[in-house]
Amino acid sequence: MSAAVICIDGPSGSGKGTLCQMLALELGWHLLDSGALYRLVGMAASKHQLSFDDEAAIAALAAALDVAFLPGQQGEPSRVMLEGVDVSGELRSETTGNLASKVAVLPAVREALLQRQRDFAQAPGLVADGRDMGTVVFPEAPLKVFLTASAEERARRRFKQLKDKGESVNIATLLEEIQARDKRDSEREHAPLKPADDALLIDSSELGIEQVFARVLAEVSARFPAS
Numbered sequence: 001m002s003a004a005v006i007c008i009d010g011p012s013g014s015g016k017g018t019l020c021q022m023l024a025l026e027l028g029w030h031l032l033d034s035g036a037l038y039r040l041v042g043m044a045a046s047k048h049q050l051s052f053d054d055e056a057a058i059a060a061l062a063a064a065l066d067v068a069f070l071p072g073q074q075g076e077p078s079r080v081m082l083e084g085v086d087v088s089g090e091l092r093s094e095t096t097g098n099l100a101s102k103v104a105v106l107p108a109v110r111e112a113l114l115q116r117q118r119d120f121a122q123a124p125g126l127v128a129d130g131r132d133m134g135t136v137v138f139p140e141a142p143l144k145v146f147l148t149a150s151a152e153e154r155a156r157r158r159f160k161q162l163k164d165k166g167e168s169v170n171i172a173t174l175l176e177e178i179q180a181r182d183k184r185d186s187e188r189e190h191a192p193l194k195p196a197d198d199a200l201l202i203d204s205s206e207l208g209i210e211q212v213f214a215r216v217l218a219e220v221s222a223r224f225p226a227s
C-alpha cells in the first residue's frame, strides 16, 4: 500500500459519509467515496439501457467509466461528472442508490472497480468510505472502523435529509427500502457488508456525529502518531 489508509465501512445512514468528510478535512487526506463509484456504474448502466443481468457488459462499462470528481466552489460540495454531464444531484437520489445496489452484487463489476479504488491511496493518506474497504480493498489498512446504527434510526436520518431537500417521502417506505438494501448488501456472496475481523465497531444510534468523530480521531492519533 502506497499511503496511510483509514477504512470506514458500514451501511448508509450510519453517518460514515459525514465522518469521512470530517476526517479527511481534519487530516488533510484524500477521500474515496466508493459508494459514488457504484452509483455511477448503476446510472451509466441504466443510461446505456444495459440489462442488470448482463454482468460482462456492466463490468466493461465500470472498467472504462468516464468520471471526474471536481472540487466545488467555496462552500459548495464537489461536483461529479459522468460522461461529461454533471450528475451531482442525481447521484444521491434513492433511485440511484437502488441501481448501485444492483450492480454492486456483480463480482465482475467489483473486480473492475478494485484498482480504481486502490489508486486513491496517495500521500499523505486516504480516508476510504464504503462497505468492503477493510475486508477487500485495503485489507492491510492500520485503522478500520465499522460504523453502524439501527435501521429505524437510519430511516429517521434519511427522512430528515430528504425532507430538508424538499422531497416528500414516507418514513415507513424508507425503512422498508433500507431493510431490503441491508439484506441485499449483507447477504450477497461477494464482498458482503460485514466488519473486518480487526475493525473497531461503533454504533452511532445514540451518538452525535461529533462524539463519533472524537472517538475515531483518538484512534487515529494512537495509530498514526505523525498525522
Ligand code: DC
Residues within 6 Å of the ligand: 012, 034, 035, 036, 038, 039, 097, 100, 101, 102, 104, 129, 130, 131, 132, 133, 181, 185
Ligand atoms: O454508500 P452508498 O449508499 O453510496 O452505496 C451505494 C450502494 O453501493 C450500496 O447499495 C452498497 C454499494 N456499495 C458497495 O457494495 N461497496 C462499496 N464499497 C460501496 C458501496
